[in-house]
Amino acid sequence: MLERHGDEGDFVASDTVEAFIASLKRPRAIILMVKAGDAVDGVIDELSPLLDPGDILIDAGNSLFSDTDRRVGMAAAKGLRFVGMGVSGGEQGALDGPSMMPGGDRSAYDQLAPILTQMAAQVDGDACCSYVGPGGAGHYVKMVHNGIEYADMQVIAEIYDILRTTHGLAAPDIADIFAGWRDGDLSSYLLDITIDVLRRRDDATGGSLVDLVLDEAEQKGTGRWTAMDAFRLGVVGTSTAAAVGARVLSAGKVLRLRAAGVLDGPAATVRPLDAAATDDLSAALLAARIVAFSQGFDQIAAASKEHDWRIDLKAVAALWRGGCIIRARLLDRILDAPAREDSGDPLLLAPWFRDTLAQTQHGWRRTVGMATADGVPTPVLASALAYYDGLRQERSPANLIQGLRDEFGAHGYRRAGSDDPQHTDWARSGTDAQ
Amino acid sequence: MLERHGDEGDFVASDTVEAFIASLKRPRAIILMVKAGDAVDGVIDELSPLLDPGDILIDAGNSLFSDTDRRVGMAAAKGLRFVGMGVSGGEQGALDGPSMMPGGDRSAYDQLAPILTQMAAQVDGDACCSYVGPGGAGHYVKMVHNGIEYADMQVIAEIYDILRTTHGLAAPDIADIFAGWRDGDLSSYLLDITIDVLRRRDDATGGSLVDLVLDEAEQKGTGRWTAMDAFRLGVVGTSTAAAVGARVLSAGKVLRLRAAGVLDGPAATVRPLDAAATDDLSAALLAARIVAFSQGFDQIAAASKEHDWRIDLKAVAALWRGGCIIRARLLDRILDAPAREDSGDPLLLAPWFRDTLAQTQHGWRRTVGMATADGVPTPVLASALAYYDGLRQERSPANLIQGLRDEFGAHGYRRAGSDDPQHTDWARSGTDAQ
Numbered sequence: 001m002l003e004r005h006g007d008e009g010d011f012v013a014s015d016t017v018e019a020f021i022a023s024l025k026r027p028r029a030i031i032l033m034v035k036a037g038d039a040v041d042g043v044i045d046e047l048s049p050l051l052d053p054g055d056i057l058i059d060a061g062n063s064l065f066s067d068t069d070r071r072v073g074m075a076a077a078k079g080l081r082f083v084g085m086g087v088s089g090g091e092q093g094a095l096d097g098p099s100m101m102p103g104g105d106r107s108a109y110d111q112l113a114p115i116l117t118q119m120a121a122q123v124d125g126d127a128c129c130s131y132v133g134p135g136g137a138g139h140y141v142k143m144v145h146n147g148i149e150y151a152d153m154q155v156i157a158e159i160y161d162i163l164r165t166t167h168g169l170a171a172p173d174i175a176d177i178f179a180g181w182r183d184g185d186l187s188s189y190l191l192d193i194t195i196d197v198l199r200r201r202d203d204a205t206g207g208s209l210v211d212l213v214l215d216e217a218e219q220k221g222t223g224r225w226t227a228m229d230a231f232r233l234g235v236v237g238t239s240t241a242a243a244v245g246a247r248v249l250s251a252g253k254v255l256r257l258r259a260a261g262v263l264d265g266p267a268a269t270v271r272p273l274d275a276a277a278t279d280d281l282s283a284a285l286l287a288a289r290i291v292a293f294s295q296g297f298d299q300i301a302a303a304s305k306e307h308d309w310r311i312d313l314k315a316v317a318a319l320w321r322g323g324c325i326i327r328a329r330l331l332d333r334i335l336d337a338p339a340r341e342d343s344g345d346p347l348l349l350a351p352w353f354r355d356t357l358a359q360t361q362h363g364w365r366r367t368v369g370m371a372t373a374d375g376v377p378t379p380v381l382a383s384a385l386a387y388y389d390g391l392r393q394e395r396s397p398a399n400l401i402q403g404l405r406d407e408f409g410a411h412g413y414r415r416a417g418s419d420d421p422q423h424t425d426w427a428r429s430g431t432d433a434q
Numbered sequence: 435m436l437e438r439h440g441d442e443g444d445f446v447a448s449d450t451v452e453a454f455i456a457s458l459k460r461p462r463a464i465i466l467m468v469k470a471g472d473a474v475d476g477v478i479d480e481l482s483p484l485l486d487p488g489d490i491l492i493d494a495g496n497s498l499f500s501d502t503d504r505r506v507g508m509a510a511a512k513g514l515r516f517v518g519m520g521v522s523g524g525e526q527g528a529l530d531g532p533s534m535m536p537g538g539d540r541s542a543y544d545q546l547a548p549i550l551t552q553m554a555a556q557v558d559g560d561a562c563c564s565y566v567g568p569g570g571a572g573h574y575v576k577m578v579h580n581g582i583e584y585a586d587m588q589v590i591a592e593i594y595d596i597l598r599t600t601h602g603l604a605a606p607d608i609a610d611i612f613a614g615w616r617d618g619d620l621s622s623y624l625l626d627i628t629i630d631v632l633r634r635r636d637d638a639t640g641g642s643l644v645d646l647v648l649d650e651a652e653q654k655g656t657g658r659w660t661a662m663d664a665f666r667l668g669v670v671g672t673s674t675a676a677a678v679g680a681r682v683l684s685a686g687k688v689l690r691l692r693a694a695g696v697l698d699g700p701a702a703t704v705r706p707l708d709a710a711a712t713d714d715l716s717a718a719l720l721a722a723r724i725v726a727f728s729q730g731f732d733q734i735a736a737a738s739k740e741h742d743w744r745i746d747l748k749a750v751a752a753l754w755r756g757g758c759i760i761r762a763r764l765l766d767r768i769l770d771a772p773a774r775e776d777s778g779d780p781l782l783l784a785p786w787f788r789d790t791l792a793q794t795q796h797g798w799r800r801t802v803g804m805a806t807a808d809g810v811p812t813p814v815l816a817s818a819l820a821y822y823d824g825l826r827q828e829r830s831p832a833n834l835i836q837g838l839r840d841e842f843g844a845h846g847y848r849r850a851g852s853d854d855p856q857h858t859d860w861a862r863s864g865t866d867a868q
Contacts, residue, residue, distance in 0.1 A: 090843040090844070091842070092842070153838055154835070157831035157834045160834050161830075164831070193860065193861075194834065194838060197841055197860050199863055200837075200858065200860050200863060201863065209858065209860075210833055210837050213833035214833065214848040214850045215829055215833040215850075216830075217832035224666070227675075228666065234658075236683055237679075238676060241675045244665060245817075246820075249670055249827075250824075255779075255780075256824075256828060256830065259780075259782070259826045260826050260828040263782065263791060263825065264791065264792035266799070325843075346693075348697065349692070354696050354698075357698065358697075361700075365809075366807075369807055372802050372806065372816070375826075377824040379820035382817065383813060383817055385816075386676070386680075386812060386813035389811035390679075390680060390683040390811040391697065392693045392699055394690060394691060394694040397592065397595035398685075399645070399649040400628065400632070400644055402652070403634075403644050403647055404590075404631055408524040408623075408627060409524040411652065414647070414648040415646050416648045424634065426630045426634045426643075428634070429634065
């Protein structure tokens with residue numbers, strides 16, 4: 001690094017941590033990019049005694065938001081200023097500028113803002129970097145970003161699976177179909193790189209490289225954290241939850257091979273793909289993506305309320321427009337929608353989303369229905385549709401659940417139109433049997 | 435209580451905790467039935483100083499297993515013996531004997547066993563009470579019991595919803611259909627009380643009471659805990675997760691009413707119910723119930739391994755045969771199946787389950803497909819089917835996900851048949867473009 005950049009003036013080589021710290025101008029600002037967990041606390045413990053009041057520590061790793069909450073407080077007690085900053089962009093972001101989601105000490109962020117906003121990806125002249133909120137707010141938003149990423153990747157994989165399995169298409173042909181969608185409402189980084197991956201040929205065999213990749217998805221934890229915290233908050237995060245479930249199942253390939261020989265399914269039939277079925281698939285992909293983003297923003301809103309973080313959801317959408325993995329045209333639509341904080345509505349009810357879902361729901365239903373009949377698993381496409389139908393359900397069957405809970409556990413229920421808790425002896429048949 | 439039972443000799447009235455403790459024979463055994471959480475610690479703190487070494491505390495509430503783990507250790511440090519005991523049975527269980535899932539201090543359980551096994555429900559001469567394992571094992575098994583209960587109730591509610599919405603049937607007619615299934619493989623307590631609830635008439639109006647119950651399901655947390663711990667363990671717990679999501683959605687009735695006016699769905703059509711459709715619904719209910727139990731036992735197995743609890747899964751199935759909310763004929767099938775500990779397989783692969791799923795999968799698919807087309811949400815029926823199809827999938831689309839992860843984050847992937855981690859420049863098109 002120094003060999004390439006040592007003459008640019010901003011890079012310093014140090015043999016010891018002490019020399020490194022001493023070489024920095026005060027107030028010092030140190031960015032940590034360490035594996036989330038105990039290692040972060042270790043580095044903080046090592047650096048803290050060498051720092052002076054007002055110095056700034058920036059954790060730019062994928063730390064769990066509650067750890068960041070704790071560290072912001074711990075650092076403040078020592079007179080230090082702590083910034084927990086979510087960063088998304090991967091390898092390309094490191095070169096072209098990532099999306100940055102800083103939270104924690106506000107004065108520290110304000111001081112760093114000129115540098116950070118310059119480092120970040122730029123979209124329409126705006127930097128994809130702005131203060132998210134106090135404590136762990138920045139890492140929370142990054143966590144949900146990753147949860148949406150899990151769901152969106154899984155939906156793309158489900159559409160790919162249908163094209164491959166039901167329609168018998170090869171990877172380059174599937175890439176061409178995805179390429180036909182890339183300039184419309186589905187325009188997104190994940191779609192673009194899906195096309196790359198599907199088109200990539202293997203240097204050794206000349207075949208499609210994706211066909212040679214082991215079908216066991218790995219995970220590092222942020223998707224799981226997102227799903228778990230949705231449950232803790234009492235919001236619906238089923239898209240991420242289903243995507244995590246699919247990764248777990250995929251990872252058990254030995255078991256899957258065994259189960260494939262034991263469990264029965266529908267007879268496999270390959271059907272040619274026509275234009276109508278192609279449109280249905282793009283409709284399903286767009287609709288499920290909308291649900292994933294809507295659930296994600298709902299979760300951020302709920303967490304913001306719980307922690308009193310006062311996160312500006314539109315500012316989050318703006319941050320995600322460039323540099324990050326889930327950057328997508330959809331985010332412009334979110335910026336155009338009424339603010340979630342004002343309407344209190346999930347994104348789905350905003351005009352463009354409502355209208356788009358009204359158009360896409362038919363193809364979405366046909367896609368899920370066909371995959372269900374064909375035995376192709378579509379956990380996220382199907383759970384997102386169940387969410388859509390559950391949300392718009394005037395009369396849910398939860399009245400039966402409440403009746404059951406009251407019969408077996410005397411948990412009580414409410415009668416429609418009354419606030420008084422009721423309890424009934426359900427085993428008695430009532431009026432007409434008396 | 436004392437007015438009714440004071441002459442039976444086993445009940446003592448005490449004005450103070452001190453007098454109460456002093457009145458007990460040593461070693462004392464005290465059952466706590468307190469709301470889970472801080473209240474339990476409060477009672478323990480209050481009682482501990484008054485107790486002698488070897489005395490026994492039994493927490494028979496719905497405590498979180500990790501709290502019980504901690505309390506077993508804390509009590510042992512004070513020379514006390516702590517038993518965390520899951521109890522299921524509700525109101526009826528309190529009279530006829532519940533299912534008991536005791537864990538924690540083994541010597542304490544052995545001492546209490548003669549009394550507890552007498553109090554418990556009896557099935558074929560066996561008490562529904564046996565030692566589950568150390569630490570929080572008993573409360574863990576009770577938690578998963580409740581998770582299965584959430585999933586099973588939601589599946590019943592989804593079938594009810596289809597019968598009500600798609601087929602336009604009234605509650606008593608739906609009860610008759612369920613009654614036609616009660617003597618077969620679907621035989622269960624939850625089905626029995628569903629029939630009660632659907633048949634119950636309102637004393638005031640004479641109409642079906644269930645139609646007057648507010649359709650907002652409540653929850654006390656054990657379903658959510660089950661779903662969260664499945665994620666933490668890295669096992670698939672999608673049935674309970676989807677059921678919890680459905681309860682959350684149902685509870686937001688104000689939002690649902692607003693969304694119902696905004697979000698588009700398929701045109702409502704009521705279709706008569708024929709015998710084939712009825713069979714499809716019972717097939718779907720049985721298949722989804724099997725998945726809920728299979729995921730639950732998988733989760734217990736994973737937790738047992740993590741905590742080294744050495745839980746005997748068949749003993750758990752035996753405990754659940756009587757007294758508890760999820761008692762069902764299915765449990766006898768589980769007792770007949772090869773032991774999960776030996777086969778390492780989920781329940782689905784055992785002969786009776788495999789064969790039953792082979793028969794039921796067609797009706798299950800038609801049920802989910804129809805509900806999907808009709809706009810009736812079936813989150814648990816659909817997610818269970820996605821799990822079934824994902825489990826038996828020889829070739830999952832996770833190869834694409836691994837390719838994407840490697841392109842955006844250089845996370846690496848494995849090539850089928852090789853253990854060496856690979857990394858590729860996916861944006862380059864490969865061989866044929868060179």
